Amino acid sequence: MQATSLLYCFLLVSLCTDFSQNEASAPLRRQRRRMRHRGVRGNSSAGHRSPREPRMKLPAPVAVLPSIPLINIDDSVMGVFDSLIGLGGHESSYSVLPGKKGHCTANGMIMYDKAVWSPKPCVTCLCSKGEVICDTTMCHPLKCPKTIIPEGECCPVCSDTASSLDSSIISLDDISELSGDSPEPNDLDNTNLLSPPTTGKDEKLEPEIIEIKDKEGRKKDKRRRRKGKKNRRKSKAYHRGKKTVTRKDAAEEEIQDESDEDNETSRMPSHVPIPVPPIEAPPLPSGCSTSDTTVSCINAKLRQIPPISDPDLTSLDLTGNSITAISDDAFNGIPNLEWIDLSKNNITSPGIGPKAFKILKKLKRLYLDGNMLVHIPSGLPSTLEEIKINDNHLHAIDEDGLQGLKNLVTLELEGNKLSEANVSPLAFYPLKSLSYLRLGRNKFRIIPQGLPATLEELYLENNQIEEVSEICFNHTKNINVIVLKHNKLEEHRIAPLAWINQENLESIDLSYNKLYHVPSYLPKSLLHLILIGNQIERIPGYVFGHMKPGLEYLYLSFNKLTDDGIDPVSFFGAYHSLRELFLDHNELKSVPFGIDEMQKLRYLRLNNNKIRTVPPERICRTHTNGDDVHEKSEEEENEESLLEHVHLENNYINTRQLSPHVFPCIRSYCSIVLKPQMIK
Template sequence: MQTTSLACCFLLVSLCFDFSQNETSAPLRKQRRRMRYRGLRSSSAGHGSPRMKLPAPVAVAPSIPLVNFDDSVMGVFDSLIGLGGHESSYSVLPGKKGHCTANGMIMYDKAVWSPKPCVTCLCSKGEVICDTTMCHPLKCPKTIIPEGECCPVCSDTASSLDSSIISLDDVSELSGDSPEPNDLDNANVLSPAPTQTKKDEQFGTEVVEFKEKESNKKDKKRKRKSKKNRQKSKAHYREKKPITRKDAAEEEIQDESDEDDGTFKMTSHFPIPVPPIQAPPLPSGCSTSDTTVSCINAKLTQIPPISDPDLTSLDLTGNSITTISDEAFNGIPNLEWIDLSKNNITSPGIGPQAFKSLKKLKRLYLDGNMLVHIPTALPSTLEEIKINDNHLHAIDEDGLQDLKNLVTLELEGNKLSEANVSPLAFYPLKSLSYLRLGRNTFRIIPQGLPATLEELYLENNQIEEVSEICFNHTRNINVVVLKHNKLEEHRIAPLAWINQENLESIDLSYNKLYHVPSYLPKSLLHLILIGNQIERIPGYVFGHMKPGLEYLYLSFNKLTDDGIDPVSFFGAYHSLRELFLDHNELKSVPFGIDEMRKLRFLRLNNNKIRTVPPERICKAHIIDDDHENSEEEENEESLLEHVHLENNYIKTRQLSPHAFPCIRSYCSVVLKPQKSK
């Protein structure tokens, strides 16, 4: 009965051979190919045991459909032999009709797999039917089994196939997951299965023995070519089979797991994520906003560890920080502004490389600390440095080296003098324009000032002299502040600054001047002489100035009527805008004010003035019949807007109605209160 069934199946297979090649659907072909490769893969790698070198992989044979007794297609086999294989002893799963189990794995009805090379199995209604590839006998003296096939061929034919021979190990790389090769041997037999004839069994045994002999001869050769042939097989496999997303993902994972000796390696497609290094949280009292961290009065004793490359501003004002280590700013290399004012930082507490890594730093504030010298190795990108109110007692010639981009330098409130500041200290500062050295102990103006200097502040020193060489190299100087020093007019050299072409503002307030200094710069616009002992304004003292003095402040001096000549303001009539003569000893309005056609602000308060005669502040205008002359006179009308005359001895009720004809609004004239004896 079994023989008859086998013959019928074989005849049916032969008749449907051509039909199956054209009509078999693509999904079934893909399923068959995956199951076959998975079976080959498992057959070459057991449970930790060495791989068995079988030289005969699955034969490349035409595909035929496997037809059930009800004429339904159950699967596809790669064999020219029908169902004449051995039936395996796989158990039927209870309660799941039609399912099979293989080494603990569930096989659904009609599932196809290859448990070992040249063997293909089918799950049919709960029973496992396996098919072993059978080979036809050959009549040749010498045979050989080419790699990639299950049956031997004559040696002459095999020589032409050497270029395509691959080992079983190489083919196994294309397989997927399947039961192990020894599953059939270890399974329990539950029911007898149909068998082949004795002749077929004997022939199959001889073939296996022949395969083993050939395998031993070529074992070393396969090892050398294993990796190269594996790559060829994969490439050939990709060309023959359309790859879907799912198949591609399975193949990538399978390829990575097929390394030598089964060693596990992480695929490069799925790198292990490295968790970000989180910086310690900011201390209490600190706040952050965009690119700024502010820790004002936060009771810090050290610079907090911060790691933020985007941070550009750090404000640590008003803490108790004493040291700055070399690594203090390593986590914030892009800082542009640091404020460390009002701390307890000392010079020994600053590391020699503390600021060296800050390649973008532009502003550094160290006011109100305990530094005795300027920190070393400051970045050359600095544009502004403030070290006011420290204990600096010296600046040597290397103290400010490499600061070629420095624009502003503030060193007020220290212990600097001409004795401890090198004449070459400011030489490296090729861009310096703003220098503050107030509240130090200079007795003369420092030497070696940069040629680029525009503003110099030396207030609250002990300067007694302005020599004729102190500004020789500063041709761009614009502002000089020398208030609260010990200058007298005869200690100012005639050639000290008279030839300066850009010097527009001089502040000589609170010195020891007795009259307005002569030989002032011809470019001067602002002259501040508040708080001296000036009794006199010499005639023509402003006559050489071009374009002319605009602001003259002589408040809190000792000017009297005799100290102001009719020509004292000569040279400033056409330019003066503000004139402060308050808090002096004037008894009358000085002559010449009515000639100041651009004057807007006049202060004469807190003097001893008793009256304001007509035409003393506002000039009388005689309107001519000539239209052009009257228009010219109108254009020359005073622009005076504010007049202060309070705290004098003026009797306001006795003032002439023509005292302020040029004032457009009387609310601009301040007359109250007045003093009385």
């Protein structure tokens, strides 16, 4: 019986020795296999090593002995095996101190083989076959202005995040990802029984790049991690309810981990893109307001277009600032603008980039009034329907100045330095949709040539126009309104065929010119004729007789009309159409003939003349049928009583001497203004 026991003990010791040596060589094999699979990643990691990190050589690797199959042994014997499993095959960058008989001496204390201790914070040491191997945690550099070291930690952190940092809740898997390659699961088995427990700070130690030599003498870089996967698994199990992790479970997980690591290179890309957070647009300057689709910065003292990023914005109002330039990228963040108002700024032509408006594919209205432009900006979007460049310094429009603006409907260029000498006859040719053109307050002496055929309204007030030639409106068959007030026109300088054949021309304003009588050869379709502020002394007979359907509004205020200047047939052709007649501020001494025949007249102004009396039937007359005169019936009176306002004030009329039959066609006497009167 005693011999049997001795034999059993001998076999047990032999088995333990062989198993320990075999297990010691297993980590080295696994480490080399990983290095073969992770050659690219190992080199990449080595490239990030700090220049100050030391490179240490390792002790010679342990010789590999033939492995012995593991037999079934109970749990108590397995615990002894766990305590004897070594770590001799691991490479590291630890400092090496010699030892004797497998034990180590540290600070006068004897440490057993495989013992692990921490002589000071952030330093971990290991006794390996008489040699003490120590490692120091390497901390990543921080860019924050102020750092602190949390309690129980080795590396500093930014002070603004330290309050939320709690090492007790940081998972060990996350820590291992920061510290490099994981060690083998056997490491923890050896240290649990023979060494004091390590603190959490030991688990956060940074990896170091080390140098070893292969059989051919070439250097290789390797990375080591202090804590193993099994330690992490046991820690997780402890926090989930202190559930025990068996050796069988750990082995299965180890196989799975190795399989995952072998496929890691093929799974993971060499460079993982980091998502860039969206850049928030800077806030609007003070003085600006915004709504759903509009930003308004009126008189906000801006010197440049504010950087705005809002694709939904459709209207931008920057009136009354000090903006001098429009860069090529000024509207990149607001490409869907439909309306821009840059009036009353200091924008110059050189300050506008050639591609400033290129991105605006939906722009319809552009206002640049009150700036310092010398020519129309180039590269304007073809979607524009309205452009205003009034009160600038435009001194020319060449044939390409309005190129590509085929959808333009309204063009305003008032208050510039344009004339027939610097505006090309082909300048308006590209404008295939233009209907509204304002060229007032310029230096034109004649009507500009080459007006678009689509033009409907032309405004040329406050120029120096002296004549209207017969070819001016040959191609503008749709023109409806012509405004030529405040020019230097005389009636004999208006060609007979200038506009008489126009079929759509309804309104002409010739106010404040040098006319001495109402012009002849007026358009047949004319409805509104404005002749205020001339020197007109006479209304020729039948001057309105050719008009169809007939003149409706005739304004002759502030002229020099006298009784002799108005013939009995001066208003012939307008009796059945005239609605408003202004003859105020003239030199009339009596009510003109023909007013009583104006059946549709509603508004009559005769104030500020020299009229002394109003004879009966001069404004309202009895109905006549040939030579017979009879009183109007009530039905006829109701039909013809359209006159609503009569102004006779500021004359020399003695209102007490007026006949009660002077205004029988006016329903209400409140519509007759007779006071005040002048006394002479």
